[in-house]
Amino acid sequence: METSHLGLSVPRSLLLCILYLFTSATRGSFSGNGCGKPLQSQVQLKGRDLLTLKNFTGEEIQYMLWLSADLKFRIKHKGEYLPLLQGKSLGMIFEKRSTRTRLSTETGFALLGGHPCFLTTQDIHLGVNESLTDTARVLSSMTDAVLARVYKQSDLDILAKESSIPIVNGLSDLYHPIQILADYLTLQEHYGSLKGLTLSWIGDGNNILHSIMMSAAKFGMHLQAATPKGYEPDPNIVKLAEQYAKENGTKLTMTNDPLEAARGGNVLITDTWISMGQEEEKKKRLKAFQGYQVTMKTAKVAASDWTFLHCLPRKPEEVDDEVFYSPRSLVFPEAENRKWTIMAVMVSLLTDYSPVLQKPKF
CATH class of the missing domain: 3.40.50.1370 (Aspartate/ornithine carbamoyltransferase)
Structure with a gap:
């Protein structure tokens, strides 16, 4: 189909392309992808649930x-x-x-x-x-x-x-799961790629650790997790995580020694030791988690490019101020990225939108 104007015959597709370039330029959104069309992905998540x-x-x-x-x-x-x-x-x-x-x-x-x-x-x-x-x-x-x-x-x-x-x-x-998406976006922004990173978990065998175990190996990330005796992650989830690690050629290490988990790790991660609904266990848990505080001593055995994550709210017994407020701490970009990742979840589950930005290297 062609459009004729003032004696000129112009293909409709070219007109649409020019129109997109003009509107994109005025909005400051042109990404340089051919004619400005959104990059199409084979992934379709519309209508799905995100439970895990x-x-x-x-x-x-x-x-x-x-x-x-x-x-x-x-x-x-x-x-x-x-x-x-x-x-x-x-x-x-x-x-x-x-x-x-x-x-x-x-x-x-x-x-x-x-x-x-x-x-x-x-x-x-x-x-x-x-x-x-x-x-x-x-x-x-x-x-x-x-x-x-x-x-x-x-x-x-x-x-x-x-x-x-x-x-x-x-x-x-x-x-x-939505917390882990924010964590991964933060690490993607900082390191440029997720593949090959070693995540060092030091803390409770809780829902955050479970979500990492269900996803890290899929990106080619290794996981070293330390939890106190009696506070290990769900055995069924551990078994599945071991399967993922085997399928993706990554390492999964479970230990009760915080320094063993931190050794060589790129990302030191912890979380609250006392979740909502566990308040009555506070005294018992604080005793069990002695020695699990993330400090510069912990960081000394980590990789030279180590960073720190905590999903917040944070208590001083979990990580000291020196690490939490250090330039290596990514906790506040991590918190902000909760917004962008949940927006992406909603858009992917409710619309057919495809990203315009060039796909990052994972």
Whole structure:
């Protein structure tokens, strides 16, 4: 098809290309990809649930990180407005309080033109005043997706089974996938690539460690994890992580010695020793975790390019000020990246958008 104007015959495809270049230039968004068309990916996540990274391939997780980098670049650095979620609403169920999960999700979803609806235990009682099945069906009729921050992973599984919309795990007793996406984006930005990095976990065998174990090997990352005796990760998750390591040619080391886990590690990682719901165990846990504080002594046995991650909130017994506030600490970029990664999750599950930014090297 050609368009004729003032006696000139111009192919319609060329006109569209010129129009895109012009609009992209005026918006400051042209990325130099041919005619400016978004880079197309073979990965399609629309309509999926995100309950655990166990259910996603390395390529699919890479896609979410690529999309995170794309949105961050276009919105934060280029100043573009991308109403990709305009007209869509998100139900946010919070059985556990949060700073980063709530702020990142509310501000991120709204920034993309959507409407987030925050629901606490005062607003919605999962499985108490109304069954999980009924709640799932009601939410499916009124919202486009649900992010749930809950105590039990089994509640998320039921919500996902009974819902006709995507369900996203905002945290559970077993997994915290959206935190790990932010961690990986932070490391990608700092190191330029994830492949070959050694992650050194020093702390509790909790939902954060479980999520790392379900994904690190898929990027070619090694994992060395130290937990006190009696606080090891779930045996079933360890078994699956061993399988992933074997399939991807990576190393998985489980130990009770913090310095053994830190030795040669590129990334020192810890988390709270006392999660919400474990307050009665505080005295017992503090005793069990003696010697697990991350300090410069810990860093001395790490790799020369070591960095530090903590998903926050942080307590001094977990990591001292010298490490936490050092130039090697990435905790605050890590916190900010919670926003860009959750935005990418929502866009990937609810739209057909493809990134414009060149795909990073993973």
